[in-house]
Amino acid sequence: MRIKLDAVEYSLKDTKLLNQITCSFTKGITYVVGKNGAGKSTLLKLLATAIQPQQGEVNYTTLVRDENIGTYRRKLTIEEIRKIIGFLPQHFTGHSDMTVEKYVMYLAYHKGIPVNLVKKTVAQWLQEGHLTQVKRRKLRNLSGGQLQKVGLIQALINHPRICILDEPFEGLDIGERIYFQRILQRLSYHSIIIISTHLLDRIQQSSEDKLLYLSEGKIAYFGGIEALDDVTQGLQE
Numbered sequence: 182m183r184i185k186l187d188a189v190e191y192s193l194k195d196t197k198l199l200n201q202i203t204c205s206f207t208k209g210i211t212y213v214v215g216k217n218g219a220g221k222s223t224l225l226k227l228l229a230t231a232i233q234p235q236q237g238e239v240n241y242t243t244l245v246r247d248e249n250i251g252t253y254r255r256k257l258t259i260e261e262i263r264k265i266i267g268f269l270p271q272h273f274t275g276h277s278d279m280t281v282e283k284y285v286m287y288l289a290y291h292k293g294i295p296v297n298l299v300k301k302t303v304a305q306w307l308q309e310g311h312l313t314q315v316k317r318r319k320l321r322n323l324s325g326g327q328l329q330k331v332g333l334i335q336a337l338i339n340h341p342r343i344c345i346l347d348e349p350f351e352g353l354d355i356g357e358r359i360y361f362q363r364i365l366q367r368l369s370y371h372s373i374i375i376i377s378t379h380l381l382d383r384i385q386q387s388s389e390d391k392l393l394y395l396s397e398g399k400i401a402y403f404g405g406i407e408a409l410d411d412v413t414q415g416l417q418e
């Protein structure tokens with residue numbers, strides 16, 4: 182699986198929120214960082230197909246092995262892409278009138294968890310996310326951290342091949358952060374994981390991880406996480 186952006190631009194009124202973005206994402210974790218207003222959420226919404234580029238292209242391809250033709254890259258359709266994306270938007274609300282349990286069950290069915298496994302899968306996620314005690318509470322009555330965990334569970338429940346998470350660790354305590362990070366690390370062996378975060382210094386990184394530094398809608402750095410210190414210095418200036 183690969184996501185490739187080619188000279189992507191996105192503007193609102195006269196302001197370019199994304200300016201000539203060219204890059205590729207493959208399996209593994211990429212952390213997207215940048216100052217407030219740098220365009221991180223806009224880039225993530227675009228990767229999650231919630232908005233379309235006004236210029237340039239975004240292509241999602243998968244490697245196909247064919248006995249006759251050999252190996253080639255096949256472009257996925259929008260329907261195929263949306264089926265394999267898990268997305269946590271910046272301000273997740275879900276269906277605020279539904280209870281936690283009903284909402285997660287509904288999402289589990291919708292995302293193709295086999296019917297006979299839905300109950301067990303949901304119970305496990307709620308238990309491990311410390312949400313069992315509030316499973317009959319409506320989403321609108323949850324605390325910020327509880328709602329964030331429901332948002333993470335809906336994004337991760339079917340182990341998606343593409344996972345796009347906007348500030349996923351916001352509001353979580355340290356134990357919960359470590360729990361979800363472990364899940365993401367395991368998922369990253371097979372999936373493309375793109376995470377925007379302000380909390381990079383508190384997150385345990387692996388040397389395999391990548392870093393994308395956005396500045397005023399442009400890519401200022403995209404490469405190994407080892408450049409984090411230099412990039413963080415840039416963020417503080």
Ligand SMILES: Nc1ncnc2c1ncn2[C@@H]1O[C@H](COP(=O)(O)OP(=O)(O)OP(=O)(O)O)[C@@H](O)[C@H]1O
Pocket residue numbers: 193198215216217218219220221222223224
């Ligand atoms: N609906 C909108 N109308 C006008 N401007 C907008 C809108 N949404 C975003 N912007 C502007 O676009 C720019 C990029 O916003 P975006 O939310 O992508 O940045 P960000 O890097 O995620 O910021 P933050 O770290 O503060 O969440 C900002 O200057 C923001 O003010």
